Every structure is written in structure tokens, then in C-alpha cells.
Amino acid sequence: MAWLAAGEGYEIALIDGKVAARSATGRAAGRQLKSLPKALREHPEVDRLRRLAEWLDRHEAACTAQVDAWMVSSLPVPTALLASVWQDEAWQGALRDTAVVGDDPDEVGFLRDATSSGELKVVNLDGETVRLSPRTVTLPHPVLLPDLDDVRDFAAELGIVQRVEQIHRATWHKPEGLEDKATEVRDYAGGVFPHRFGLAARATSLGYRVSGGYATCAVRDSGRGVEAAVWIGEPYYDAETATGALTWHDADGRTVRLAEVGPVAWSEGMRMAAALYAGRKIEEGKDA
Incomplete structure (x- = not known):
């Protein structure tokens, strides 16, 4: 300047x-x-x-949040839109080196440039810079990438650093054999916090929404909106509290059975529950 x-x-x-x-x-x-x-x-x-x-x-935070939303929801993004915002340094910083997929769902590449003519330059997994001109691209959630470990290894070789956490995002895969009527996961329930305010503040600092007694995150998975929710205690409750069960709800607020939860919604819900649980009070001493 x-x-x-x-x-x-x-x-x-x-x-x-x-x-x-x-x-x-x-x-x-x-x-x-x-x-x-x-x-x-x-x-x-x-x-x-x-x-x-x-x-x-x-502005930079808003650009990063938007790119993260595209990735978490696997929404198709018009290539012309990427080209139009690329000259903005904040947008470019959020988009550069994100993994993108064009017309071929098996061809993943790291975004390096977007020209004014609507052409994208990406580095594919063979290390070659190629030009793409699809009408739209997706920024796939890592749980959807079949060879995620290979993608991560290749990214490390290139020295890729992503502003939006994508390929190194923690992922969880839904286990098989879930009960047909099961609606909640308790893997990260029981994390004790000195008071509800501290747990709510942790949820907010991690980017999650606090609504009523829940920490929530919205995901668009398999074409429909789903909200993951973890119980964090009654609002204004000033005593010790603990994380509760993780559940998912559809756009009408109905509870979604675990068997019907999509892979992205499952991974993002578990990621939220694990992140909240990680801040719990740890007992010390021989009786801990």
C-alpha cells in the first residue's frame, strides 16, 4: 500500500x-x-x-467462512464465480490450494489460479499443472475422497498449506451395523465442565452455533440440510455441566436415525462432539 x-x-x-x-x-x-x-x-x-x-x-474471515461452507456442504460452485473473485487477495488466499473436482469426480487437483476467461489451473495428483473449464466445481469434503491418505502425502510433497482446513481435517467414518432405530451417539458424552458458560464459550470459539441447550453445526449432505447437535446444558445454568449425546435433525427439526445420516454430516457431527469433549475437566491424582 x-x-x-x-x-x-x-x-x-x-x-x-x-x-x-x-x-x-x-x-x-x-x-x-x-x-x-x-x-x-x-x-x-x-x-x-x-x-x-x-x-x-x-472480509478475509468472511471469505474463508464461505469457502469452508462450500467445502462442508460439497456445493457446486460456478467456475465463473471463482474467476471473478480470484483477483481479490482475501478470496485468493481462502481458495488457493483447495482440492477441487471438476467434471470427472475421480480427478482431484489443487487450485492454483483462476483466469478472467473462467479457466482454472490446478495441480493434479500426477504433479502436472492442467487447465480445466467445467461449468461448476466442487470443493469435496475429505471424507468423500477415496484416497485421502495419498492426497495428504502428495500435498506434503508440494508443501501445500490450506487456509481452509480441508485435506487435513479430522474425519470420522460411520460404522457399519448400527441399530435401525438408533438416533444418538454417546462416544463423547460425559465430558465435565465447571460451568455451562465455559462449555458454550468453547463451542462458540470453535465456530459452532449455540441455540438453547445445544451446540449445533449445519451441514448439507446428499442434497439435504442436516443439523448436528450436542447437548451442553440448560441456558443460564451456572453449576457444573457435561456434554450430552450427539444427534442429527432434518430441516423440519425431526430426529434423523443414525442409519440415515450421510457421511459428511456424520463426520462433521463427530468432529464437533470430539472438539467439545476435548476441553473437559481432567481429574488428576490416583483416583482420577
Whole structure:
């Protein structure tokens, strides 16, 4: 970003998301200062840059959240849309190196570029850069990738780092032999927390929604919306609480039988339950 005049003898700019200053006069002209001079701290231009930095942070977070939603829901994304937002650094950072699938569901590649003509450049699992022009692409949830371990190994060889957690996302596969009428999973039930507020705060910090007595996450799986829910205690309950069972509900609020829960919804629900349980109170000592 260009340096802007601010006050007598100073210039300011946004560098790495923070307002930086440098002297514009004298022998120190052009030298960046270690901190903002007192004379600049309340300057209108400094305040304007701070507000811009806050907006950029929110924009980056929103782009990342949208790409994550596309991935979790395996929604088809128009290639033209990716091309139109690619020039935005925040969108590019969220999308770059995500695994995408075009017309051939067996051809997975890591997104490296999207041209204004609507063409995507991806690195396939053979290490070759190829050009794709499908009408839409999907950002597959890792539980849907049949050779996930191979994809992870190849990504490590390329040094790929994804802003949106995709290929290294923790996954759970639904076990076989579930009872036909079973509707809940208790693998991560019984995690004790000193109070409900702490458990709710943990859920919120992990990106999950807290509604009533539940922590929830919404997933679109196999063409329908499903919500996974973990009981975290009655609202405003101020005593010790514990994680409850994990269940799934359809768009009308009806409980979904475990046998009918799709692979993405199962994995994401278990991921949420495990993440909440991991913050439980651990007893110490010989009787723990």
C-alpha cells in the first residue's frame, strides 16, 4: 500500500495489517519507525487506516467462512464465480490450494489460479499443472475422497498449506451395523465442565452455533440440510455441566436415525462432539 501524508513530517501505511509510520523529512526520511509517534496516534488518517484494517480482517474471515461452507456442504460452485473473485487477495488466499473436482469426480487437483476467461489451473495428483473449464466445481469434503491418505502425502510433497482446513481435517467414518432405530451417539458424552458458560464459550470459539441447550453445526449432505447437535446444558445454568449425546435433525427439526445420516454430516457431527469433549475437566491424582 502507498505511503500517505499524515501530520507534519510523517507518512503512514498499512503493513501486515497494522498502521506503520515513517519520517518524511530530515536525515531519517524514508526510514520506518518502530512505533507510531504520539503526535500521530489520534490523527484522522491513522484512524481511517485502522478502520480499513479492521474491515479487511472481517472480509478475509468472511471469505474463508464461505469457502469452508462450500467445502462442508460439497456445493457446486460456478467456475465463473471463482474467476471473478480470484483477483481479490482475501478470496485468493481462502481458495488457493483447495482440492477441487471438476467434471470427472475421480480427478482431484489443487487450485492454483483462476483466469478472467473462467479457466482454472490446478495441480493434479500426477504433479502436472492442467487447465480445466467445467461449468461448476466442487470443493469435496475429505471424507468423500477415496484416497485421502495419498492426497495428504502428495500435498506434503508440494508443501501445500490450506487456509481452509480441508485435506487435513479430522474425519470420522460411520460404522457399519448400527441399530435401525438408533438416533444418538454417546462416544463423547460425559465430558465435565465447571460451568455451562465455559462449555458454550468453547463451542462458540470453535465456530459452532449455540441455540438453547445445544451446540449445533449445519451441514448439507446428499442434497439435504442436516443439523448436528450436542447437548451442553440448560441456558443460564451456572453449576457444573457435561456434554450430552450427539444427534442429527432434518430441516423440519425431526430426529434423523443414525442409519440415515450421510457421511459428511456424520463426520462433521463427530468432529464437533470430539472438539467439545476435548476441553473437559481432567481429574488428576490416583483416583482420577
